[in-house]
Amino acid sequence: MIRLPLWLSLLLGAAAHAHQASEAYLVYRVEGAAVEQRLDIALLDLDRDLGLDADGDGTLSWGExxxxxxxxxxxxxxxxxxxADGTACSRGERTPPQLDPHSxxxxxxxxxxxxxPAAVAELAIDYRLFAATDAAHRGLARLVGSAGEPLLLTPGAGPQRLALDSRDLGGFVVEGMAHIASGLDHVLFLVTLLLVAVWRRDGHGWAPRxxxxxxxxxxxxxxxxFTxxxxxxxxxxxxxxLAPPEAxxxxxxxxxxLLAALxxxxxxxxxxxxxxxGLFGLVHGIGFAGPLKDLGLRGAELVLPLLGFNVGVELGQLVVVALLLPLALxxxxxxxYRRAVVPGGSGAIAVLALVWCVERSLALQLPP
Known part of the structure; x- marks a missing residue:
């Protein structure tokens, strides 16, 4: 986030009167009876309604x-x-003015x-921003800690509800198990390891343990x-x-x-x-983090979800081990097993992984 005092001499190079369909972003953080509201509004929309470009030069300065x-x-x-739960809340402090770039x-x-007045279970948002000046405008509201999709807000449509995510430790355990079950690439990586875990290296090949x-x-x-x-x-x-590009x-x-299968x-x-x-596991861990990153949690808020989700991932892995290892043994x-199961299964996984590599690295969608 960029704080406005850093922009004392910056001209914001957006045409002041140009306009297209816009979105504002609402993020709520609830801690007991305390609510933090963050609202991001496009400067172009504000200029249209408030005439921020005082000198009419087509750009917005920090001073304006x-x-x-x-x-x-x-x-x-x-x-x-x-x-909050049908009851109005009283506003406390505001933070200093800030700017943040969006797409x-x-x-x-x-x-x-x-x-x-009391611990909050549900918020009802009455959204009317730019209702009279931009029929195409929409708001996107998200509740920190909720795993659901952002709530689309139509100006003047009446109150719309955001419920707190009620999942406890067990809920995040289930979330972790569901994630490993739905992540075919993670499962197949584990399968490749188990196929030859019952063997040992023998020169340039394998021999049964x-x-x-x-x-x-x-x-x-x-x-x-890996864990x-x-x-x-x-x-x-x-x-x-740690936030490398998802692609x-x-x-x-x-x-x-692919490498494990080969x-x-x-x-x-x-x-x-x-x-x-272990080195490969470092990469997979970043991939596991997607569902938790979407919750927008920070600091101590992340401890319980992270613990539960990680336990769920491990339980999911143990299910795969329990199903496959006895057969491999x-x-x-x-x-x-030596002539068909391992080379055939590993070859099929390698082909699928190669397709994934091409699709993901080049942003392609290959025919099935």
Missing amino acids: VRSRWPDIEALADAGVRFT DGMHAVLVSRWHC SSARCALAETLKLVTA LAHSVTLGLAASGA AVESLIALTV DNIRPFMPGPRWLTV ALRSAAV
Whole structure:
């Protein structure tokens, strides 16, 4: 976020009278009976209604925006009102004026804090912003901590409701299990590891492990390395401390699946496999973080969801291990496993992963 005092000499290079269909953004953070409201409004919309471009030169300077900030606040107060569980809340402090860039241009940011009579369970938003001047305008409202889609607000449509996400630790555990179940790339990566966890490297090939105990020990090392690694990056990415481009992360995840599958067919990756799996797990952890990042949580708010979600991911992985490992143990010395199951299964996974790599890296959609 860019705070306006840093913009003392900056001219905002947007045509003051140009206009297109616009959106404003509402974000609510609820902590007990306290509510924080953040409203981002496009400067172009504000200029149209308030005439911010005082000198008429077609650009907005900080001085022009700052001098009209009380009018901007008044317009926002009249255009956005909310109640908590049917009861009005009292406004407390406002934060200093701020600006933030969006894809549709620079926005004024108005943050206010409110005090409600009791702990809040649901907000009802009465949205009237630009109802008389822009029939195409819409608002997008989101509640921090809610996993649902943003609420689309039509000016003058009457109160619309945002309910707090009521999930507890168990709910986030279920969310983590659902995420691993729906993430085919993550599941197939785990499958490639389990297919040969019952084998050991023998030169440029594989040989069955001598005992089930050795196979179980290898599986434990692989799963532990993957879990520890992705837990680290999951926490960093969910908190916002690590934020690489999503397309790059998804492409790298597909690449890890491809490399692991090819290594099954003919081992080529150096060093102990658990170390490579740990490095790959760092990439997968960033991919796991998507659902938690969408909640917009910060600091201590993230602890419970992160714990529950991570436990859910691990339980989902254990289900895959419990289903596949006994079969791999029973068949590890069989010719059909060596000649058909592992090379055939790994080859199919490698082909699918290669398709993912191409699609994700080049933003293509290949025929099925």
